[in-house]
Amino acid sequence: MLTATGLTCVRGERRLFSGLDLAVAPGEWLHVQGENGAGKTSLLRMLTGLSHAVEGEIRWNGEPIQALGEDYRRDMLFLGHHGALKEELTPLENLELAAALDGAELTGAAALAVLWRFGLRGREELPVRFLSAGQKRRVLLARLVTRKARLWVLDEPFTALDVKAVDMLAGLIGEHLAGGGMAVLTSHQAMPIAGGKAVKL
Amino acid sequence: MNSLLAVIRRDLLLAMRRKSEVLTALFFFMIVVSLFPLGIGPEPALLRKIAPGVLWVAALLATMLGLQRMFAPDHADGTLEQMALSPTPMGLLVGGKIAAHWLVSGLPLVLLAPVLGLQFDLDAGALGVLVVALLIGTPLLSLIGAIGAALTLGVRGGGVLLSVLVLPLYVPALIFGAGAVEAHISGLGAGGHLSLLAALLALAVFFAPWATTAALRIALE
Numbered sequence: 001m002l003t004a005t006g007l008t009c010v011r012g013e014r015r016l017f018s019g020l021d022l023a024v025a026p027g028e029w030l031h032v033q034g035e036n037g038a039g040k041t042s043l044l045r046m047l048t049g050l051s052h053a054v055e056g057e058i059r060w061n062g063e064p065i066q067a068l069g070e071d072y073r074r075d076m077l078f079l080g081h082h083g084a085l086k087e088e089l090t091p092l093e094n095l096e097l098a099a100a101l102d103g104a105e106l107t108g109a110a111a112l113a114v115l116w117r118f119g120l121r122g123r124e125e126l127p128v129r130f131l132s133a134g135q136k137r138r139v140l141l142a143r144l145v146t147r148k149a150r151l152w153v154l155d156e157p158f159t160a161l162d163v164k165a166v167d168m169l170a171g172l173i174g175e176h177l178a179g180g181g182m183a184v185l186t187s188h189q190a191m192p193i194a195g196g197k198a199v200k201l
Numbered sequence: 202m203n204s205l206l207a208v209i210r211r212d213l214l215l216a217m218r219r220k221s222e223v224l225t226a227l228f229f230f231m232i233v234v235s236l237f238p239l240g241i242g243p244e245p246a247l248l249r250k251i252a253p254g255v256l257w258v259a260a261l262l263a264t265m266l267g268l269q270r271m272f273a274p275d276h277a278d279g280t281l282e283q284m285a286l287s288p289t290p291m292g293l294l295v296g297g298k299i300a301a302h303w304l305v306s307g308l309p310l311v312l313l314a315p316v317l318g319l320q321f322d323l324d325a326g327a328l329g330v331l332v333v334a335l336l337i338g339t340p341l342l343s344l345i346g347a348i349g350a351a352l353t354l355g356v357r358g359g360g361v362l363l364s365v366l367v368l369p370l371y372v373p374a375l376i377f378g379a380g381a382v383e384a385h386i387s388g389l390g391a392g393g394h395l396s397l398l399a400a401l402l403a404l405a406v407f408f409a410p411w412a413t414t415a416a417l418r419i420a421l422e
Contacts, residue, residue: 048286051422074288082279086211088218093211100207103289127218 001025002047002151002182007056009042016042017201020056024151024197029173029183031191034201040186041081043201044155047184048078060151077149079157083140087129091115091139094128099146106146114142119165133160144172152176154185166192204289208297209304216305222267227309230263234317245322252321253331253382260310260335261371264342267306268367269360271298271350272417285421295417296410299347307339323382330385330395337398338378344402344409345370351416373401 001024008018016039024030032040045051047058049065049072058065065072085094092111099106115124118138128136137160144152152173158166170192173183177195185191216223237255238248275281275298284294314335315328323331349367353359381394 050282050285070288070290073286076286078282078286080279080282082277082282084279084283086215086278086280088215089211093214097207097211098283101204101211101284101289101294102287103204 001062002058002060002184003062004047004058005056007043007046007058008054009039009046010054011039011042018055020199020201022199024182024184026150026180026182027177027195029177029185029193029196031196031198032184032186032201033188033198034186038201040201041155043199044078044080044153044184044186048076048153049073050078075149076151076153077144077147078153078155079140079143080155083128083136085128085136085139088127090125090127091120091131091142092124094139095142095146098143102147104147111146114145115139117145118142118168134162134165137161138165141169141172144176150181152181152183152185154183156186156188158187158189204287205293205297205300208294209301212298212301213304216301222270223305223309226263226266226306227313229266230259230310230313231317233259233262235320238320248321249323249327249386252318252323252327253379253386255321256314256318256331256335257338257375257379260314260339261342261368261375263310264306264339264346265364265367267302268346268350269353269363271302271347272354273350276354276420281417282421285418291417292410292414295347295414299343299410299413302347303340303343307343311335311339323386327382327386330391331382334378334381334391334395334398337395337402338374341374341398341402341405342371344405345374347413348409348416351413351420354417354420374398377401 003023005021007020009016020043022030032043034040042051046053060068060072060075089097092115095111095115096106096108112124115121118141120135120138123131123135128139131139141157157169161169173193176183234256237251241247272281275284285291287294311332314331318328318331346367349363349370352366353363356362377394377398381391381398384394385391
């Protein structure tokens with residue numbers, strides 16, 4: 001369970017939000033909403049531990065995330081604006097190397113199966129720079145399946161995806177939640193996933 | 202350990218697909234070293250005297266060329282963020298990146314140096330000492346350079362700042378590295394210089410990945 005109390009975010013001279021409380025229990029998801037520049041990405045980066053809150057505390061299963069360190073990072077997967085994809089490498093290599101960096105086991109056959117599931121059959125051996133924006137996004141999202149994390153922190157996961165991919169991703173998040181997972185995501189669209197709590201910044 | 206090897210494998214794979222960056226530094230090293238005998242003229246005694254210094258200075262500058270690109274692409278495409286959020290300790294992953302940097306930009310210099318040394322009329326013994334000194338010294342250059350590259354990450358005009366920051370730190374490596382060859386030529390024996398160079402390397406292997414990781418975490422905030 002992820003809880004945060006009294007979070008304050010300051011960017012330069014501006015105070016983006018203060019005294020923000022939130023909680024995500026297993027099977028729940030959180031929809032972070034707000035205008036452009038309201039601090040959605042800043043909030044997500046705080047929740048991942050990439051940046052520190054000026055005030056407030058974030059706890060994972062009751063322990064502060066800074067104290068948990070690697071144990072928290074093993075349970076959490078963050079997919080941000082940036083692809084974290086290497087343009088020169090193929091989707092298959094990207095996926096396998098990302099898993100290897102995380103110390104996870106991923107066989108070639110399993111990686112292929114995941115890429116096919118994401119509609120990338122026939123594109124496995126093509127350098128990522130030849131793929132379209134939506135296809136790049138699909139390669140990135142394939143990590144949701146290969147890396148078994150309990151908490152997903154997704155920044156604008158539906159950007160650049162076509163209708164079919166949006167449905168598939170929504171289904172994937174639904175499955176994840178049904179299996180006791182948690183998700184925090186930002187999106188400007190109405191979300192095609194049942195349940196969920198909204199946080200307005 | 203698997204993660205460390207994975208980082209090295211990934212960076213080598215990337216270097217293979219962006220060959221021009223690697224070859225630029227290598228050709229730079231070859232050309233700078235070769236310009237000296239052409240400019241100074243065929244005086245074997247003088248060439249032998251300046252050879253260690255010229256080869257080492259050229260190696261320093263060639264290493265500097267690729268240094269800024271060590272973390273910048275990873276920073277730009279978000280890979281660095283994922284490394285920081287990986288369950289694997291970031292210091293290990295950074296160590297892997299430094300190792301890959303040496304394999305790509307340091308090791309070729311070591312292998313090329315004896316061939317280029319022939320232009321300076323160095324004998325086999327001196328060439329051997331030069332190779333050993335570069336073999337110990339070039340990893341040191343990658344390790345120290347990584348700290349500088351991490352500290353200047355995301356800074357506008359970081360290239361110049363990086364040179365100003367890193368080149369003074371390269372001075373001990375230059376003194377002991379070039380000194381080893383000179384000591385051998387003058388008959389004093391290179392042992393002392395090489396030991397000191399190795400001691401510096403041991404110290405850097407221990408501290409540099411840690412310092413680099415700390416600097417990268419600041420850059421990511």
